[in-house]
Amino acid sequence: MVLTGAEIVIRCLQEEKVEYLFGYPGGAVLHIYDELFKQEKVRHVLVRHEQAAVHAADAYARSTEKVGCALVTSGPGVTNAVTGIATAYMDSIPVVILSGQVPTAYIGQDAFQEVDAVGVTRPCVKHNMLVKDVRDLAASIKKAFHIAATGRPGPVLVDIPKDVTAQKCEFAYPKSVAMRSYNPVVKGHSGQIKKAVQLLLEAKRPMVYAGGGVILSDAADKLTKFVKSLGFPITNTLMGLGGYPGTDKQSLGMPGMHGTYEANMAMQYSDVLIAIGARFDDRVIGDPAHFAQVARKIIHIDIDPSSISKRVKVDVPIVGNVGDVLDEMIKLLDATEERSDPDALATWWKQIDEWRARDCMKYKNSDEIIKPQYVIQKLWEVTKGDAFITSDVGQHQMWAAQYYKFDKPRRWLNSGGLGTMGVGMPYAMGCQFAHPGSPVACVTGEASIQMCIQELSTCKQYRLPIKIINLNNRYLGMVRQWQEFFHGNRYSESYMDSLPNFAKLAEAYGHVGLEVDKPGDVEGALREAFKRKTDLVFLDFKIDQTENVYPMVQGGKGLTEMILSSEDL
């Protein structure tokens, strides 16, 4: 069958079972938009800024096990999308971005809306390609979906010049992809896996440290089974929340800069640490030299060999897909009666419980002023811990991660790696499209929300009943906190003046807006919001301006050098 390039693009998306295509039209992609118009299988979502298109596609992928897909035009369409692409890249999220390009004959001539899309995005994609010949188009798109979803996932950009979308060729969608240069490992080395299991069974102070790889590999059930059968303590990173039930007693909460006291102490003083789909990044272990002061054996499971022994030296590296490796480990555990020394494990748990007794997450609630932690706790109660929660970046992100206990994977969507302010609402959009009828809340702040506020319009167009939980402290809260701790209370440019009336702003976009400034009204407002099943409700909580996120490990310090409360300052 002979088709035009534009028809081929749409057929490929249909073959890949793309439900939603998040995008924004423009000159270079007009042929593609014309073909979109003529069919109904791929539903296009018109965002208000290309950054949001990629974020929404990213969230669609994060909240499902599928690949997200976005379409943008050439030039500014691509440059606007870069933040979205880099965000997905840092968190290893499978997204395919199709970008328009000026006609092949114009490339390199500084044509209108021309940008070297492949060059601009190269450092923040897993792979990208410019399709110069319509005969390569179908194979390139197939490759893009394959590369995005396999191995360590990531965004892939396919740049398509306008003339290629008009040219015709015979269409046949490739059934499979074979690349001599790209064959990601799946199964781990069985000898290494045996060695790891042996080490775990001999451990006196074992600790499981699980990251986003568990979520990406859809291995939460396996991880839970594995940890339960061993009776070990576990900590889930910011990206790994929900990979193990957060309400379970073996869960020590999140590790790292704003992690719990018990998780950080147990990471530091364990004798065998198993890292599963996590990468020992600076926000988790702080100073690697300080972390290395305590001798411990480290087992590291990761699909990406370059993540292993990058920041800490690993004793038992296992390169493979987390799910497959855990399967192997569970099989080995099932086949043996041997378990860790129960006395040693009991002593270890006794120590952990002493750390836990510090109750590092306690905060002083107030009857007068709303505490942000209280809002998140109520949000958790009102949604019965079962909502999809997206967040922006800053203090509210940390409070949401700390006080909303995630029991299931893919329920917590945030920009962990790049730390992109503005992702919250587009993430909620992508998530709501993927899960119509499920409660989706965006925990944000008055600064972050304004970075993609225009998407309130998209939410109206598609009737997305998102609940926006705006923790409004009139400050760039995390910046203000660092300035208070480390810059002598000089609040340089961190105060937000001339804020809009968010409730009215939401109303102007056709939504429901509510202002809440009394602690006594928090729960009622949340209940009211979630009762409105068809409305987007913008809850503007006026919170305590001076509240800080605790515990805190200062950047560059050791994991156990925590500030637990204002008394430690």
Add this chain to the structure above:
Amino acid sequence: MRHVISLLLENEAGALSRVSNMFSARGYNIESLTVAATEDPSMSRMTIVSIGSDDIIEQITKQLNKLVEVVKVVDLSEAAYLERELMLIKVRATGKDREETKRMADIFRGRIVDVTESTYVIELTGSATKLDSFIEAIDKSLILETVRTGVSGIGRGDRILRI
């Protein structure tokens, strides 16, 4: 430590910039980089000389392997290997320097490939250190220009890098 890393990669537009971009983005150092197609024109062979601790070199090889267009990576300097670099060096050759330079070129098994009344162009092949030694050995003030290709490396004996 100096390492000679050899890789096979798809001979595609942009593959070279993907490699060089990775080095600059991650702050790794490139002493030299050479690349050309192999006997199979769909594949290029690249030799990169880099200086770094064992940890850094390990990361470099891992990061190179991660690039979708890279087929195979090997650290040649881990075992027996050969390296060669070609240099063309133009020197002033007048009076007594003419004879002296010719003699020096012979000692280093260089060839004079261009001669004028006042200059020679000497072609010299060898390891990077041999080329360095030649530059050291001749009078600096005679050098008009030098151009070096960068190192190409290959494993000795049964060490073969192919798919």
